[in-house]
Amino acid sequence: MIRTTYRGRAIKVLAARGKPGHVKLVINGYTTNNAWQGDDAQALDWVRQIIDRIEDNGGPGMVAMLIPNQYTAAHWYEPGTVDVNPNGHATRPGSICMCSRCTTDEKSWFAPLPVDACRYCHQTPDNHRNDFDLMNPHSYKEPTDTQRAGRQAAIDDYNDTSYNEDDEAA
Structure with missing residues (x-):
């Protein structure tokens, strides 16, 4: 499990229930994905890339x-x-x-x-x-x-x- 803040967004990466090798992604209290395939670090990196892309595109x-x-x-x-x-x-x-x-x-x-x-x-x-x-x-x-x-x-x-x-x- 990872809890962090990135560019003002609260991010949580949790283990997905009943799905080995998957994680649940929560951004600012909203679940964005219940079964993202990968480990905690990969999921956090993916979320950071999306946030960077959002900010860089306006x-x-x-x-x-x-x-x-x-x-x-x-x-x-x-x-x-x-x-x-x-x-x-x-x-x-x-x-x-x-x-x-x-x-x-x-x-x-x-x-x-x-x-x-x-x-x-x-x-x-x-x-x-x-x-x-x-x-x-x-x-x-x-x-x-x-x-x-x-x-x-x-x-x-x-x-x-x-x-x-x-x-x-x-």
Whole structure:
């Protein structure tokens, strides 16, 4: 068994029940694989490679265009540094997900999130339902400072109607 933190993610590698030569992978409290074939060190190395690839390819929201959609879930990212859209995909605070599902689904173009939306989902304190995500039921949690700042910046950017006269001439 290995417990460690890598680039802000809590990682656990456990023996898989009833499957010799296999391990269970848990990232930020979410089981990502119940029977990964290999030993603890190989599994940890694989998870580190995936996290490095996610970060090197643009992080939340952008990574879905470059690597498979299975890495759009919030547990692949450092807790408190991402927003979660209605499709359950992680984005930078105040941004959108660029995967094929989210770019064609109108409800996903919800950015910017309200500044006071939950840390773990897109719901506000007034209408937060604990059972929104059946795999991860949770109560409303205040957003982190990073999330608030990103959301506010996106709102300010969206509301900024000023333009440069040079842009008009072009």
